[in-house]
Structure formats: structure tokens, C-alpha cells
Amino acid sequence: MKNKFSKNHLVTFSIVIIAFLLCFILISSGNATRQFKGLLVPIGINIILAVSLNLAVGFLGQLTLGHAGFMSVGAYAGCLFSIQFQDILPMIIRFPLAMIAGGLVASAFGIIIGIPVLRMKGDYLAIVTLAFGEIIRSVITNLKFTGGAAGLKGTPQDTNYIIVFVVIFITLFVLMNLIDSRHGRAIMSIRDNSIAAESIGINITYFKLLTFVIAAFFAGVAGVLYGHNLSILSASTFDYNKSIEILVIVVLGGMGSIRGSIIAAILITALPEMLRGSDKYRMLLYAIILIFMMLLNSSPKFAQFKSKLNYKTLIGIIKSRIKKEA
């Protein structure tokens, strides 16, 4: 049976492919501004981060604030790997391996932290994961092999927008298919009613950990992309502000909506840049727009309006317009 879900996912996939083709045409024809090119990679990284955090927050229903922690662990692991093998392996092999290494290290941390932490619920989980992110940051700042407070230098700058698009595509493929499977259903059942989930034999601990590990993996991969985009990697970027920023993207896009996360990631990343013209009031405007969008997003009337906005009604409106003109 083809259900609504799969159709929805196909639409999301096609949007990403069309976006990629547009970017490709713009850039290869030389029509893209430098600002536009510079924004593509950060936007892509935020999309991967937001979509993976959405799995934990929106689908599993667990509020975690340590996503930047997993990102930083992945970034350092991947960058150290790349520096180590810079002269031995060609970029085409080294970079994917670095991403896998970063992802695996991040998910290992996901397991280590997940086992004690996932027994907690709600606010407690949020605070403990927040603390975890801060611990990671201070440990990295004080270690020698990570470059300490001065940052890690010498990472090859391998990230470009094509690779980022490929990784986004893989992320979406894995996460959407996961959500469509029996494991995805189990994850969502824990969000909806954990007592009932347990009563029908769903292993809550296992699925919480599984979600945590998968989310951490992609956060780690996003970290590797981030580390290979800049010449210097410093631990201070991965503070709790970064975690909050990702959470804001997820909440704004709608918890449990992957397409929403993608759109919100684009908006939130591009907004500060777009407002650069009004330099003085940039952060103020940014905050006001955020508050406004959050209010709009949480209003039931707007939700009603959005539910009416589907493709059929859009096509209907267009058809009636054409008829009128004719």
C-alpha cells in the first residue's frame, strides 16, 4: 500500500533535487554572487543538523540540547583524520572516510552519553544534555592534540556545495526511510504514549538509544563538513548557542516535519546575512522576525490555513484563475 508518508517524502526529495539543479546552473553559469556561494555550505550543514535533531526532538519527543556537542566531536575526529591522512590518501577517498569516522565517533559518544541520560525525561534530559555539550567544549579546549584554545589548523578545505548536497540527500534518504519503517513507527509511538508503547512490547530504551545514536551520527557528519569548510576549527563555535540555534530551526520548522526543518534551516541561516544591509539593527530584526514566526507557527488559525494549503487547492486556484481570464 502506498501511503501518504512516502508521497510526502518524494516531494521533499524532489524539492532538494530541484534546489540543487538551480544552484548548479546559477554557479556554473557564473551568475551566483559570492555571498550566495558562501551561504550554501552553512545552510546545507544546518539542514543536516536540524533534520537529525528533529529525529530526536520531533519524532522521539525527547528534548536534547547537546547537538552541538556531537557536532564538535565529529568535527574534531574527522579533521584529525584528514590531517593525518592528507598525504597518504587522495581526497576522493579521504573525505568520505573522514565523514564516516566523524559520524562513528559522534555516535560512540551518543551511546556513552545516551545510556545514563536517556532514563531522564523532559527538562532534566534537556539540562543534562546541555551540560554534556559544555563539558565536551571545555575538554576540547584543554586538550593538546585538538589544538586547544588556539584551534585546530591544517585541515584540507574539501567541503564544497556539491558534496554537501550529496550528504543532505543521504541524510534525508536514511532518516525518511527509517521513519517509514517499523522502527520509525516505534520511535513515534514512544513520543505519543510511552506507557502504551511498552504495553505492546516496544523496547523503549533500545529505540531511544537507536534514535540518539543515529541523530549523533549525522550531527558528527555535519561537523566534519563544517571543519573542512574553514581553515581553523575552534571549540568555542560549538557552545550552547549553537545547540539552541539548531533547536530553534527544528521548532520553527515544526517538530516532526522534515520539510519544515529544511525550510527553516535555510531561513535561519540566510536571515542574518540578508539583514546585513541594516547592520546596526541586524540582531534586533532577527530576534523580532523569530518571535513573530514562532507566534504565527503556534497559532491554531495559521495551522488551519496551512492545512488548507495543499497542492490540490493550489492547482484549483490556478485553474479557476485561468478560466476567469478565458
Add this chain to the structure above:
Amino acid sequence: MALLEVKNLSITFGGLRAVDNFNINIEKGQLYGLIGPNGAGKTTVFNLLTGVYKPTDGSIILDGKNITGKTPIEISKSGIARTFQNIRLFKNMSVMDNVKLGLHNQNKYSVFAGIFKLPSYSHEEKIMDQKAMELLKVFGLDNELETISSNLPYGKQRKLEIARALATNPKLLLLDEPAAGMNPNETAELMETIKFVRDEFSMTILLIEHDMKLVTGICEEISVLNFGTRLAQGITSVVLNDPKVIIAYLGE
């Protein structure tokens, strides 16, 4: 041998003995009622049977297997399914997905197969779809497969919860106040459904209920619980005329 044998089941919360030396024997295919005034410990008995609480004393034997002190997941796998007094559906998920979740432990494929949509994924999903459809047809919910479960009317939500419990392929079905909040017509319909489930799936059912019409209408035997202890037990009509039971319900 009885399907469910409960011996001297007890639990204490601090100084309160919520269930005290509770005994019950349920034969296969029986429709058994558990009644008692509010706060008598009926739901606590259910929570003990399904592993939500661990008993302080006593034993629970299901089909010859000792399941005392097991986790809810293990108990679900060994064949006890339940519904809840206040409906607990997966409210943001569709009717179909709710029932398919009940099939979670029967039609398995690995995470890997799910992500890459391997043949085992489509095979098992197809079987799940068929099984879920059959169950939903029994409950007359087959026209609302994609409806989000919280949008269903109350009576249908109750039915969906029973369908989900049956999907786990249980030996024993526990219904916690299935008629709560229903009007007389809905209750009458529910009685038919419960009887039908018992006959169609040759299911053993233990139910908690306050609606005496339902209890006298379908339960062959009942146990009466008061202050955590068993007050009376036996054939429904006999027990309900027991002076002790009448005193417990109506006072002297």
C-alpha cells in the same frame, strides 16, 4: 490447567497494602469480570499482571510459564495485552499505524532492511498491512485507515485500542473499563464486540467494569475486590447476590 493462575499476589506502596493475597484462576476461553468499588485495587491488579508494577509477594503463571516480576515488554511477548482506563492511543499516528505497532514484534526486519527498503521490508510490511486490515475490518474501522487516531469518535477509539491489543497476538486480553464514558447504545454494541472477539479469536478476556449491565450480560465468572482483598468469587449471578458484595457496594 488454567490459562492464568495468580497466587497470593500482593503489593505494598509504603505502608499501604494496595493488593493483598489476591488469587484468581482463569480458564482458556473464559470471559472473566473483575469488579469492586473505586480504589479497590482493580487497576493495580492489571498493572501487576502486565509488569508495570513488580509484586511484593505472590506469583503469576500464564499458560504454565512463570511471568512474575518480568518487564512489560517480556510480558507482552509472552501473551498478555491490555487496554487502558483512559484511552492511550498513539494519538498523532494513523489508525493503520496504531494497529501495525501492535504487530511490531511479530513481523520483523532489521533497521538496515528498513532504511534500504530491502525485499524483507516490503514482504513483512505487506503481511502487516494485510493482518492490520483484517483486524480493522472486524472492528469496522477499515474505512478510516489514514485517519489520525485522536480524530476518531470516542467509541471508535476504544475499539481501535482493542484492535491494537489484539494485534500483539495475545493469549489473554485485559480490558480496563471498556465501557467507561459510553452511552447505553454504545455499551450494548461494545458487549457484542467483546463477545465476538472471544468467539472469533477464541480469546480469554479479563475485564474491569463498573457497568453492571455489561458485567451480568457477558461475564461468566467474576471476582469482587474491596480494599485490595478478594471479597467474593464465582458465577456472576451468585456473586452479585452475595450480601457481602452488596454491603461493599451500597453500605449496610
